[in-house]
Amino acid sequence: MSVIARSLAVAALLAVLATGCGPGFPRDPEGTLERVRGGELRAGVSESPPWTEVADSGRPSGLEVELVEEFAERVDAEVVWYPGSESHLIRSLEGGDLDVVVAGLTADSPWEQHAALTRPHTEIRTWDGRTEKLVLATRLGENGFLTELETFLVAREEGR
Numbered sequence: 181m182s183v184i185a186r187s188l189a190v191a192a193l194l195a196v197l198a199t200g201c202g203p204g205f206p207r208d209p210e211g212t213l214e215r216v217r218g219g220e221l222r223a224g225v226s227e228s229p230p231w232t233e234v235a236d237s238g239r240p241s242g243l244e245v246e247l248v249e250e251f252a253e254r255v256d257a258e259v260v261w262y263p264g265s266e267s268h269l270i271r272s273l274e275g276g277d278l279d280v281v282v283a284g285l286t287a288d289s290p291w292e293q294h295a296a297l298t299r300p301h302t303e304i305r306t307w308d309g310r311t312e313k314l315v316l317a318t319r320l321g322e323n324g325f326l327t328e329l330e331t332f333l334v335a336r337e338e339g340r
Contacts, residue, residue: 206323212279213255213325221257221279223248224269228284231314234263244282244316247301251332270294273319280318280329287313296320299330301337 208214225232225240232242240261252259262269262278269281270291285291287300300313318326 206327208322208324210276210319210322212319212322213328216255216257216279216325218256219258221248221252221255221259222262222277223259224262224264224272224278224281224283226264226266226269226281226283231284232282242282243302244284244314247316247333247336248280248282250336251329254332255328266291270317273317276319278319279322279325280316282316285315285317287315289315289317291317294320296322296326298326299333301333 225234225245227234228242230242231244232240233245234240240263245261249259262272264272266281266283266285269278269283271294272278273281274294281295285297287297289295289297291297295317296319297315297317300315302314304312304314306312316329318329
């Protein structure tokens with residue numbers, strides 16, 4: 181192999197690794213997806229009807245709750261729900277105590293510095309005529325888990 185061909189091969193390999201398309205990418209430094217598959221999906225839920233509602237019994241309902249439960253089925257996980265305020269849930273997500281938070285969050289959420297926001301799962305028109313895109317929140321850096329969740333959201337959208 182010539183020096184030029186070898187240099188091109190090395191450059192191509194580095195480009196693949198730099199874009200995250202190499203083996204084992206995207207990664208979860210804390211192993212979220214691996215832990216959740218066949219295990220437990222820890223989901224925080226904050227009251228935001230009709231997207232999320234928390235009954236006195238602690239059993240949540242709503243569109244985003246259904247999304248998380250469908251995703252959990254896809255990865256063979258059991259959902260354990262943790263109700264709370266948005267700020268408490270996001271702090272718990274940051275600390276690794278939760279895997280996902282549902283709360284009627286929008287794509288321009290102030291939490292984007294503290295959580296990875298998914299692609300929009302729903303678009304709504306507000307009372308004042310604006311369009312808002314609703315998202316779910318996951319732990320920053322757990323890109324394998326985020327990718328799996330977003331792949332689910334895309335497949336669900338295409339299946340409609």
